[in-house]
Amino acid sequence: MRSMDSDVVGGAKPTIAHLLPWASIGGVEVATLRIIEATREQFRHVAFCMTNAVELKKACERAGAEVVSYDPPEPSLRHGLRYLRQSQAVAREMKRLGVNLAHCSETKATYHNRLAALLAGVPMITHVRSRYSQMSLRDRLGFLGVSGYVFVSQDSKRQFVLKVPDSKARVLYDAVDVTEPRDDAANKLLREQLGVPAGVTLVGMIARVNPQKDYPTLASAAAQVLAKRADVRFLVVGDNAVVEMNRVHYEAVNRRLIELGIADRFIFTGFRSDVAAIVSALDIFVLCTHREGLPLSILEAMALGKPVIATNVDGIPEVITNGVTGFLHAHQNSEELATAILTCVEHPEMAKRVGEAAREQCRTSYNSRVFTANVAKIYHEFLRS
Structure with a gap:
């Protein structure tokens, strides 16, 4: 050699x-x-x-x-x-x-x-x-x-x-490099292509549908959010078919959504290569997980100025300061996650300020x-x- x-x-x-x-x-x-x-x-x-x-x-x-x-x-x-x-x-x-x-x-x-x-x-x-x-x-x-x-x-x-x-x-x-989000027309077109109804708040999670991610807690939180706000939809972008473990877990997650009566409020896209475009079209970014070193998806959302809500585990709080550059919720605590989502939905100007602070942090530190x-x-x- x-x-x-x-x-x-x-x-x-x-x-x-x-x-x-x-x-x-x-x-x-x-x-x-x-x-x-x-x-x-x-x-x-x-x-x-x-x-x-x-x-x-x-x-x-x-x-x-x-x-x-x-x-x-x-x-x-x-x-x-x-x-x-x-x-x-x-x-x-x-x-x-x-x-x-x-x-x-x-x-x-x-x-x-x-x-x-x-x-x-x-x-x-x-x-x-x-x-x-x-x-x-x-x-x-x-x-x-x-x-x-x-x-x-x-x-x-x-x-x-x-x-x-x-x-x-x-x-x-x-x-991540801080770039300008796509314009409103491009975001509107992509949302239409994804089947997102006009006028709703779009909450997205970019992660393979895998047991490491805490989709059961996300489902429970979504049910609580939708009980108060019908004008919210949830988008999940990540493999749910190629890898057998992901496929099996997706079936279990979908069954749970059906039990909660909210399956029609979720959109699963499978793997997509245009993640930056999708994040740009979101209103709120969520990462609900059991464990995580330091997920790139959070930085990508922060760099685009999106308010991020993530589980307070492992390396995530090294990047997010709660209430300043994002929001943290306790592990498997669907009530805290639902509260954070509703806070962003009902106070969009505050959510925008948090997203801008996160964007600036990416510009200077990452x-x-x-x-x-x-x-x-x-x-x-x-x-x-």
Whole structure:
């Protein structure tokens, strides 16, 4: 394998392999795409995507990465020979591509690909994007010899189950560029295309329909809101069909909405690539979740000046100051969530001021220039390891 120093001397960019563990596109995948886009002038990027990840492959290519189809090795003691062969196949691809550093987009990717990186002689870093305060012994074995950990918040670092020395730990806050929202005519047209009735307040949540997200609490809060205000609709944008777990959970969520008698007030779009346009068309942005490192979707909404209401867990309060740059509600507390939504609906000028404060915070603290420099610094530090 070529060293970073020889790459620099020869004029070639160091090669970063992004190991992606899911076929759908959600927050993890969007964050990886942003890293690729931000640093493609400095590094050559190769995205290892699951064979059936059709849309993700296209997105990675658009971002500037080469794409490799792969089947993530499945760690197993019972089927150890199969696991070894699968890992050898991934290792051969890494060697063929001249990979200098493997970047796991999420801890799941580390669990599957650690042996492959070892066989290829490639240093590996893993992104920790959520709360991992518990881990089985088998899972811990998958992290032996990992060169570095990139945490999305101070809280995700603090709660991580493994003891990571400071020399291996980095905190990387995501970033968004503040842009102008789309004009009223474009927002009106998009709302019509989504089937949103005219004159209603549109509350949106951008997240895959997955058990990690707290859709039951959102459903309960929505029922309370709709009991007082019939002029509200709820929009959910995120995969609910590609990944089996998401499909099964979507069916359970839909059953609950039917039980509450509010299924006709919800619009589920599935995955959409035009997230910025959709957020621009929202009146209120919500993220109801069980755990979250530091979600990019919140920053995207803040950058567009939307009032954000989110669960007060993990890294979220590192970004949102309650009542100043957004609103926080206690975990699984549908009453607090409903109250925050109704407050924004009934006091639009106040909601607008909060959204503007959030937008200014993004402009000063979470801009892409700082993000790009920080990613590059992390890569160079671990390329040398």
